[in-house]
Amino acid sequence: MALRMRLFVLWAMLIVLVLVAVTGIARIRFDDELFRFFDSDLAAFDDFVALSQAFEGDSNDVIMLVEAPDLAEPAVVTAISDFLLDAQFVPGVRAAISPLALRVATENGEFEPLFPYPPPPRDVMAARLDAALENDPSLARLMSADRGAMVVVLPITEDGVDDLRERRDQIGALQDLGERLASAAPGVSVALSGYPVLRDSVARALIDDIVMLTGIGIIVGFIIAITTFRSLRLGLLTLPGPVMAVALAIGLHGHLGVAINTMTIALPVLVLVLATSDSVHIGFERSRQGGRGSARATFRAVRRVAIACILAAITTAVAFAALSTSRSEILAEMGRMGVIVTLASVFTVLLTQTTVLTTAGRFAWFAPLFDRLSAHPPFGRGLEHLPRFAFGAPRLLAWFGLGLLAISTLLYSQAGPRYSLMDSLKPSSPIRTVFERVEERVSPVSQIQIPVTSTDPAIVARVQDVVAEVTGSEQVQSIAGVMGGVDVVEEELPEPLARRLVSRDGTQTLVSVPFRYENGEETLALADRIDAALAAEPGLEGVEVGRVTGLPVMSARVAGVVLDEINRSLLIALGGVGVLIWLWLGNLRVALIALVPNMLPVTLIGAWLMLTGKGIEFSNGLALTVAFGVAVDDTLHVLNRLRLNGGIPHFDRARVFSAIEEVAPALVTTSIVLVLGMGGTLLAENKGVSDFGKIAMAVYVLALIADLVILPAALVVFGPRRDRHKEKEPT
Amino acid sequence: MIRIATAVILATASPAAATEIFEAEGAWVGEGLLATGAEAPLERGRCRVEIAPDPEQRDVSVTGSCAVAAGVSDISLRILRSGDARVNAGFWSAATGQTVQFSGTEIGTAIEMQSTTVLLVDETPYESRVSVSAPDAESFAIRQLLRAEGAEAWRLVVDMTYRKAGG
Numbered sequence: 001m002a003l004r005m006r007l008f009v010l011w012a013m014l015i016v017l018v019l020v021a022v023t024g025i026a027r028i029r030f031d032d033e034l035f036r037f038f039d040s041d042l043a044a045f046d047d048f049v050a051l052s053q054a055f056e057g058d059s060n061d062v063i064m065l066v067e068a069p070d071l072a073e074p075a076v077v078t079a080i081s082d083f084l085l086d087a088q089f090v091p092g093v094r095a096a097i098s099p100l101a102l103r104v105a106t107e108n109g110e111f112e113p114l115f116p117y118p119p120p121p122r123d124v125m126a127a128r129l130d131a132a133l134e135n136d137p138s139l140a141r142l143m144s145a146d147r148g149a150m151v152v153v154l155p156i157t158e159d160g161v162d163d164l165r166e167r168r169d170q171i172g173a174l175q176d177l178g179e180r181l182a183s184a185a186p187g188v189s190v191a192l193s194g195y196p197v198l199r200d201s202v203a204r205a206l207i208d209d210i211v212m213l214t215g216i217g218i219i220v221g222f223i224i225a226i227t228t229f230r231s232l233r234l235g236l237l238t239l240p241g242p243v244m245a246v247a248l249a250i251g252l253h254g255h256l257g258v259a260i261n262t263m264t265i266a267l268p269v270l271v272l273v274l275a276t277s278d279s280v281h282i283g284f285e286r287s288r289q290g291g292r293g294s295a296r297a298t299f300r301a302v303r304r305v306a307i308a309c310i311l312a313a314i315t316t317a318v319a320f321a322a323l324s325t326s327r328s329e330i331l332a333e334m335g336r337m338g339v340i341v342t343l344a345s346v347f348t349v350l351l352t353q354t355t356v357l358t359t360a361g362r363f364a365w366f367a368p369l370f371d372r373l374s375a376h377p378p379f380g381r382g383l384e385h386l387p388r389f390a391f392g393a394p395r396l397l398a399w400f401g402l403g404l405l406a407i408s409t410l411l412y413s414q415a416g417p418r419y420s421l422m423d424s425l426k427p428s429s430p431i432r433t434v435f436e437r438v439e440e441r442v443s444p445v446s447q448i449q450i451p452v453t454s455t456d457p458a459i460v461a462r463v464q465d466v467v468a469e470v471t472g473s474e475q476v477q478s479i480a481g482v483m484g485g486v487d488v489v490e491e492e493l494p495e496p497l498a499r500r501l502v503s504r505d506g507t508q509t510l511v512s513v514p515f516r517y518e519n520g521e522e523t524l525a526l527a528d529r530i531d532a533a534l535a536a537e538p539g540l541e542g543v544e545v546g547r548v549t550g551l552p553v554m555s556a557r558v559a560g561v562v563l564d565e566i567n568r569s570l571l572i573a574l575g576g577v578g579v580l581i582w583l584w585l586g587n588l589r590v591a592l593i594a595l596v597p598n599m600l601p602v603t604l605i606g607a608w609l610m611l612t613g614k615g616i617e618f619s620n621g622l623a624l625t626v627a628f629g630v631a632v633d634d635t636l637h638v639l640n641r642l643r644l645n646g647g648i649p650h651f652d653r654a655r656v657f658s659a660i661e662e663v664a665p666a667l668v669t670t671s672i673v674l675v676l677g678m679g680g681t682l683l684a685e686n687k688g689v690s691d692f693g694k695i696a697m698a699v700y701v702l703a704l705i706a707d708l709v710i711l712p713a714a715l716v717v718f719g720p721r722r723d724r725h726k727e728k729e730p731t
Numbered sequence: 732m733i734r735i736a737t738a739v740i741l742a743t744a745s746p747a748a749a750t751e752i753f754e755a756e757g758a759w760v761g762e763g764l765l766a767t768g769a770e771a772p773l774e775r776g777r778c779r780v781e782i783a784p785d786p787e788q789r790d791v792s793v794t795g796s797c798a799v800a801a802g803v804s805d806i807s808l809r810i811l812r813s814g815d816a817r818v819n820a821g822f823w824s825a826a827t828g829q830t831v832q833f834s835g836t837e838i839g840t841a842i843e844m845q846s847t848t849v850l851l852v853d854e855t856p857y858e859s860r861v862s863v864s865a866p867d868a869e870s871f872a873i874r875q876l877l878r879a880e881g882a883e884a885w886r887l888v889v890d891m892t893y894r895k896a897g898g
Binding site for chain 2: 081084085086088089095096098100101110111112113115116117494
């Protein structure tokens with residue numbers, strides 16, 4: 001009767017969790033939140049916000065690259081003209097910046113369209129364009145010198161409630177018109193790019209990725225559980241906990257109003273692999289409890305591994321909590337969500353597996369499953385023999401581990417932060433390819449911008465000259481290049497164009513220069529050179545010239561700070577985990593030793609990133625921090641087994657050996673779950689997710705090896721002194 | 732805002748045969764040439780408008796926008812029959828923020844109108860003439876001329892032919 005009541009309560013709690021998960025999933029939303037990443041209290045972000053409020057930025061510009069054998073061909077000109085006229089009728093398209101909008105001076109000093117209508121014969125138009133390309137920097141920014149490529153910039157609005165859908169409709173309509181343009185004249189190709197297209201692509205990829213990552217994670221967990229337990233039924237019984245945990249993790253995003261974005265997308269799959277690992281540990285422990293009554297055996301098994309599972313969740317939560325201190329709002333949000341979902345996950349998996357296994361225990365087919373498992377113990381794929389290697393030469397391996405840790409830490413500390421706006425795109429991404437083709441064939445796309453609190457063309461011209469000198473660019477743009485200055489800009493240009501030169505309140509002007517974006521480091525170096533040159537210009541004394549900004553500069557400055565924070569988070573996580581183990585076991589020496597096998601994977605990968613020149617990118621830095629928290633799981637299960645065997649108060653070599661022997665198959669299995677469960681990330685469309693997965697998987701593999709080799713060796717050599725003289729040979 | 736106002740607002744002044752404007756309904760697309768200012772050269776343009784006549788065919792409103800390569804501008808107009816083949820019209824453009832009044836006559840399938848209020852461009856007043864013709868059964872053409880007050884020569888600023896959208 002008591003068991004029935006217990007089961008009733010367990011099922012009631014489980015049903016509540018299911019309802020929470022389902023109702024939350026229904027409210028989930030996806031958003032790239034690409035720009036929110038930089039939302040912080042840093043001065044560089046404040047500068048950018050002030051710039052965005054005063055001027056029109058390029059973050060809403062759809063960039064269309066038109067390529068043709070010769071853009072002077074009348075049929076091509078007519079097709080492009082058709083596109084431009086129609087594109088401006090697409091709701092939300094506010095302007096069209098293209099060579100067709102340019103004017104040229106006639107012989108009598110009047111101005112006429114660069115592209116007359118009807119279009120003249122190809123030879124005439126070609127001569128006209130070649131002459132203009134030589135004399136007009138505005139055309140050089142929009143058309144290649146060989147007349148084979150042209151850029152059209154279409155600023156779009158995003159003022160609707162559902163930005164994602166609005167943006168998607170606008171881009172879809174422009175794509176349709178682009179296809180029509182491409183088919184209107186022979187040899188013409190059209191490709192869209194720009195930040196709105198990038199954001200749409202990232203948002204689409206997020207939806208695909210989360211389905212794929214979760215699906216692969218569940219399938220992998222299931223297959224590994226079947227092969228480990230050698231039973232389809234036991235494999236199936238391993239699944240409910242992880243599935244519930246991942247559903248709840250996604251559902252909590254919905255309830256808390258946190259979008260699945262390029263940061264938080266990694267959380268569900270992390271929860272999934274952690275929960276699968278917990279579930280496998282419960283399965284192993286349940287098989288050890290085979291001699292007891294079914295319900296009692298299940299409760300006891302869950303109780304015995306619960307502490308290690310909870311501690312593993314807490315160590316992961318500590319890593320996330322460290323991230324939650326970031327000045328980047330979106331990173332801090334990911335940290336907070338990470339804490340919530342990892343802690344929720346462990347309790348969900350413990351509750352679900354207790355309920356499911358206890359219920360299954362009421363059926364006759366259940367107990368024999370574990371009898372069979374006892375007869376054929378779970379296999380550790382050969383890796384379970386690694387500890388024997390460690391016990392063969394513990395002193396050598398322990399010192400080797402420490403030496404390796406020292407060297408790799410030194411190298412890791414030399415790895416500088418690396419950041420690129422293109423980090424979320426794979427090299428093969430069509431958007432990235434178009435960006436690169438535009439830069440290669442026509443003109444750089446990225447902009448450096450300097451706000452000047454003056455509308456005096458002479459002063460602005462001085463700023464423009466300094467910028468031109470530092471950058472070596474002839475394409476610096478400001479009101480200094482507009483005959484008639486601010487008045488003409490305000491009267492003659494469409495709003496989205498005028499606001500790129502003069503602020504909304506009319507008190508500031510903007511000097512901007514396109515530059516070829518390589519990475520954050522080079523961008524910052526260029527920005528610093530411009531800042532220094534402007535500060536040193538005597539003609540600008542008393543003129544309020546703002547700091548160099550723009551999306552690439554701001555993102556590079558913020559990224560540098562945030563990447564340092566991520567590294568600091570790793571140190572916080574490291575300290576937190578050490579303290580946690582110390583408090584749990586009451587033994588500082590064991591706690592410090594336990595850190596060695598968990599620091600090693602991180603420092604080794606950090607050293608590799610430094611030596612290969614890759615540096616610490618967002619995805620790498622995040623993965624190292626989060627994976628560290630997850631990887632501690634193995635160590636905790638070793639220490640838990642040592643504790644259960646009485647090895648903490650009565651530390652000796654035999655107990656270490658015994659603990660490692662017992663837990664090794666589970667460690668191997670759960671590590672395979674972690675590695676292969678994250679394997680789906682390699683197929684992710686989002687490059688950041690893919691990079692995150694690669695680093696996390698490498699951490700898990702190295703952590704397993706370190707836990708099976710370095711940890712036992714270090715425990716034997718550096719373990720509590722008072723018992724070291726009693727060490728016995730393993731039996 | 733780009734200065735396509737002077738011409739563009741009038742580019743949609745009257746559809747098809749003048750007698751048919753009050754019967755025309757739905758979406759129409761104009762193709763042709765526009766000047767983006769009183770003294771600007773003609774360039775290719777396109778207009779998209781919605782025509783909504785009243786059931787008694789004495790009053791028609793036209794709203795939409797006109798685009799050239801460099802920009803787009805919203806427009807709105809209303810035309811009224813005042814009897815004895817007389818028509819009056821009022822035209823507004825977002826580009827200038829001005830409403831210009833016209834008055835004229837219907838002669839067969841054609842309308843001829845002359846502005847009764849001036850259009851101010853850079854503080855210079857301009858007067859305007861609009862003619863509507865019907866080259867074929869499916870389309871109507873509009874020509875608009877503009878001149879500064881006191882000047883002798885008229886400048887062509889709109890030459891636009893409309894067809895039913897999707898037709």
